[in-house]
Amino acid sequence: MTAPLAPDTVLEVRNLTASFGPARRVAVNNVSFNVRPGEVLGLVGESGSGKSVTLRSVMGLVAASGAVSGQVLWQGRDLLQMSEPELRKVRGGQISMIFQEPMTALNPVLPVYVQIEENLRAHTDLDRRGRATRARELMDLVGIADAARRLRDYPHQFSGGMRQRVMIAIALASNPRLLLADEPTTALDVTIQDQILKLILDLRDQLAMSVVLVTHDLGVVAATCDRMAVMYAGRIVETGTVAQVFAQPAHAYTRGLLGSVPHAGTERSMLLSIEGTPPPPGALPDGCAFHPRCDFATDPCRVQRPDLAALAPDRSSACLNREAVIAAGSPI
Amino acid sequence: MQARTALPLTLIIGGGILLASMIIGLFPTLFAPYDPNVFDYNALLQAPTLAHPMGTDNFGRDVLSRVIHAYTVDMQIAIFATVVPFIAGTIIGALVGYAGGWAEALFGRVVDAVITFPFLVLVIAIVSVLGPGLVNMYIAVGIVGWVFYARIIATEIKVQKRLDYAAAGRAMGYTHLRIIFRHLLPNAITPAIVYWMTDMALAILLGSSLGYLGLGAQPPTAEWGVQIADGKNFMATAWWISVFPGLAIVVTGLGFSLTGDGLAEVLRTKR
């Protein structure tokens, strides 16, 4: 059966694999990580690295053509083994998810109040008045002024940052223990980004939540995350605390990512300094998936796919040349 | 590294039906076992047999031969009733869409009025003035049918007009007419072509409806609608007179609409 969770872990993902389509293209390959109470775990990578699919697989929200295997342990049970009705209780009530683009994630034809209220109705026992009060509280909590009136508005009547706050309010309505955030600030202006990130952190404190934050932006990671896991081509290639990884990256890819963050500004990073693009799921090279773009690649890299090896507790790397990378130091 | 995709199934089936229909329509005598207008008093109202696979009607005419010869008439209807609206509508739509302003506003009103009104009634009204017959039907459809094409083209031209290559054309000093017809229109015409397929199916429905009402093709011409009308009083005793021509309409209509769908799919992926 399932081994008991370590005492200070709220979510444990073991050997998660997700593949799609008749060709069984693997988007998430044997991914394992855990989340501690009250921490913000960053899941970092370029688009196509499988980070969003990982998140959705946890909640069982992948497309119908997807096949997911592995274990996702939450409160003593494996989410992947749960029936749909049981999963529905978990979604929104214990684990919530917010999406990247609030304009498309919110139903445009329903007022905001309805979208909050349906979460409450699905996961709490509050009566109508209780729900109304809670909805107002939530709007205040996320910092939307004039809550009572705004509840009756439609999504298109809010600005981008406000809409994201609304989405957060909806997601947190039933006090989940874990928030999965899929690129929550990517579609927002830089100044608004900061506000939203700060909001997420505040809420984490107030509600004693854990957060898994998916992003491609290392600036965001630096500002909010406690620990991080770097993903490439469907695999995790490095883990550690943010401080450790930023100070001493142990994988060539991570080092490349850090090197592409502009030092002076708060630009959203396009990863310019690594030549080439990540391989699509169906066309992975032999050996280490990163070797065609890697400055540290040696012959073994082209042949043998490296496993994620532990360097220390909570610190691992899947790079055959990790000593060389560490010795090269951090680019920032 | 594009995978070579086969043509969509709809296009293949639809195209096949159309091809067969055209061949039958062009060479009916090759396929029809009998003369469609010959009466045979010895074989009135016969049920389908090997000699008469679709039976005979109340004049002893072989239904199969009439259905086959009707292909000529109905395929003609599909083409003639649509070509003039297509061309006229495209020209007017292109000009109006490009010009904008009051021309477009006026055009919008006319379009609203025509689309609002039941098309069949309009056509019948015009035909009743001109007199029954196929040619008058083509005229009637031409008078009101161009609006649908014009609307599609006008919308597309408006979109195309905003694109960079249109501005480039003006920067090079091309005349407006040249820009419209040599540059914008080839890009805008695709939805009109797809609609044309649907329109041809609709034309057959319209033509056969008028034939049924006695306003289109005139008896004794073999046309599917006329045939259905011929047989309507015999439905209980000799159902084959009306049923088979109706099936021909459905199959041919399917041919056009499937082709239209398939074409739309192919053109959509090309964009």
Place this chain on the structure above:
Amino acid sequence: MHLASFIARRLLQLIPTLLFILIMVFALVRLLPGDPASAMLGDRALDADVARINKELGLDQPIVVQFVVFAKSVATGALGNSITLKVPVAELIATRLPITIVLTLMAALIAVLLAVPLAFVAATRRGRMADSAVRGAFQVGLSMPVFYLGLILLTVFGAQLRWFPVGGYGDGFLDHLHHLFLPALTLALSLSAVLMRNLRAAIIEVIDAEYVQFARAKGLPPGLILLRHVLRNALISTVALFGLSIGTLLSGAVITETVFAIPGAGRLMIDSIYARDYPVVQGLTIALAVLVSLTFLLTDLVQAWLDPRVAR
């Protein structure tokens, strides 16, 4: 508040459209060859008689005056008398138009009842057998002429099985519905083909939308997601299509009324056009145009109710 001003605005927009229709009707009828006087009296009428009828019908006045008189009489509902049937046009319309309206309403209802579940099944089982079956069905439905379908239904269910009467209108409300069922079904099958195609595409688009994903992420029961999130959004474009299909529906009604011998406005229109009964043609055209415009207004309102982005 919001909605009231929207309605008011749309009603005001109706006025120029109706005016335009009035002008068009007036002009078109005047342009038709064959003047009413000769039609009434026959070809061998004496000039004096023709002049007299012209005077009676006000046809000797200048055009503008004629139009004003015309507009005034339309506004007061005095639409003249039918030339062939010798009864007031307004009366004719009042008796025949409701029948057509009931027919089209029944057809619309049946069409919606058919289209929504079938479109839904096709959309959720996209690419599988059920989807192909439904799509095949609506392809056939779109290609089938209304008169053919009507004839077949009439023969099978009316003449052979005797479940329904073979035409006419009957007496009493329930009898009316009984008589109208087959013709309404005929119309409905054609209309539902159109609606189904559009609704299926709309549902597919909505199901893939991110707000449905978000709703699932909230752990909402699937039935609720379906009704509140999927269907409501998908219906928006279909309602618009419905409004646009009114013209086709009325054309179909004309044919259906002919096949099933129903004394409705559609048949009246055709007969009057044949007989050059101008007052009836005029009156009916205006009545139909008003009806269609009101239907557009109604569908616009439903759309605005469903989609708050519209009513801005």
